[in-house]
Every structure is written in C-alpha cells, then in structure tokens.
Amino acid sequence: MLPLEGYSGTAAAKGHPEQVCKLYDILVIGNDSKLISSLVANLNSKFALKTLGTVQYFLGFEVKRNDFGLLxxxxxxxxxxxxxxxxxxxxxxxxxxxxxxxxxxxxxxxxxxxxxxxxxxxxxxxxxxxxxxxxxxxxxxxxxxxxxxxxxxxxxxxxxxxxxxxxxxxILFTKKQPFTLEAFSDADWARDEIDRRSTSGYNVFFGGNLVQWSSRKQKVVSLSSTKAEYRSLSQTATELVWIQNLFKELGIHINNTPII
Known part of the structure; x- marks a missing residue:
C-alpha cells in the first residue's frame, strides 16, 4: 500500500499553491511494483504528488505489520x-x-x-x-x-x-490458503422493549479473515425466535451473494461453497 498526497488542479503543478482547491489522500495497492510506479508517474504528470512511503496511518487507521500479518x-x-x-x-x-x-x-x-x-x-x-x-x-x-x-x-x-x-x-489480516467464504449468523429475539423488534448480527470471514460484520434491528416484528433466526440467516445469505458477485467482478474465483 502506497499513500499519496495530491493537489487538484493544474495550478499546483505550475507552482501556484494559492490556487489549489482541494487536497486528496489516496492509497495505491497492488502486487506489481512496476505497474504502481507507472501509475504514480502518470498521476504526477497531471497533479503535484508526494509519495509518503509504506502506509502507516490513513484516515484514522493505524497499519502495523508483524510476523503474523497486517494489523x-x-x-x-x-x-x-x-x-x-x-x-x-x-x-x-x-x-x-x-x-x-x-x-x-x-x-x-x-x-x-x-x-x-x-x-x-x-x-x-x-x-x-x-x-x-x-x-x-x-x-x-x-x-x-x-x-x-x-x-x-x-x-x-x-x-x-x-x-x-x-x-x-x-483487526488482524493474515495470508491463508485456500480462499474460503464463511459466515456466522445470530439473532436476539424481541430484544427491544419499545417495539419488540429483534436484532440480527452476522460476521463474514474470507480466508479466515473478518471482512464484514453487522448488528442491526430487524425491519419487522418476529412472532417467534425461529422466525427471528431465519430473518437473520436471510440477511447473511444476501450479504454473501453480494460479496460473491463482487469477487467475480474482481476476477477472484472461490472454489468452495460459502458456509453459514
């Protein structure tokens, strides 16, 4: 991951910082160093950029690398x-x-x-x-x-x-094979004393790494704990289908059937 600072507008590249209208902070991520260098060079020809080196702090997030992975x-x-x-x-x-x-x-x-x-x-x-x-x-x-x-x-x-x-x-991200997609789902039946709606929660793991999670009230009142659980399962399954479609667009193929 390579953090960059960029100034919008061609005025900045010409040495007129008083005409700069906005500051951008972006991350360039990839596994091809030559392609990253080419991209940065092309951006630098249009905008005034500063390469900040390996990412350590970005938008309130601290990035630390250790022997186990990325924290x-x-x-x-x-x-x-x-x-x-x-x-x-x-x-x-x-x-x-x-x-x-x-x-x-x-x-x-x-x-x-x-x-x-x-x-x-x-x-x-x-x-x-x-x-x-x-x-x-x-x-x-x-x-x-x-x-x-x-x-x-x-x-x-x-x-x-x-x-x-x-x-x-x-959150710790580690490199593991193979790429498996699995999720855990749960529901808290009629937790809210005001409207008696249940709360659904799920965690989605990709390759053993937590990538998505949610905790929210269900939109309707469940008349039994079984219905609350099924609604939570439905929300989780919908999320898994969306993630599968996203991976398909990115060219990431998952051999295993997702498990809830």
Missing amino acids: LSQTKYAHDLLLKAGMADSKPCSTPMATGLRLGKEDSKVFEQPTLYRSVIGGLQYLTLSRPDLAFVVNKLSQFLQQPIEAHWTACKKILRYVKGTLQHG
Missing part, C-alpha cells in the same frame, strides 16, 4: 475520542455493556448535553470499522440520538471505559 487499529482515534468525552483518565472495564441491560426512552431524566452524546456516538460508530466487538452496543445506543437520557449516557461512558482498556485492539 489495522484506531488507537490514536480512540484516544482522541476519550479526550473529547472527558474520559481519558477513566478506569477501564472488561465489557462494553452490562449483561441483561435493557434501555428505554423514559427510564431516567433527560441528558442535559444531547449534542455531546450524539457526537460521541458518532465517533464510536466510526470506531466500529476496526472494532466489531462494539457493533451491537453502539447500534443500540444510536437508537436514542433524538432524546438521550441519563441512562443512555451512563451506558455510553461504560463503552468508553471499555475502549480505554482495549486501545490496542484491532
């Missing part, structure tokens, strides 16, 4: 989020949510800083791009953005305390 994390981003919420010196906890916690809309008084709540939840949503362990609880708290209460903010602070103790966590 993607958001340590600095998570630390900045803790500072923003005033939780940088908080005591870490081992779980992001208390077991059996059920949140409603009128369990306590209205939170006096709704803007702070929405901002922190928005930051946590971006953090889930490398932290699937936060997906369920962040999705749950994001359902109360319109009028958060004190109980919601307390639950949010517990997530931040969990993040404080797991700053180095991320």
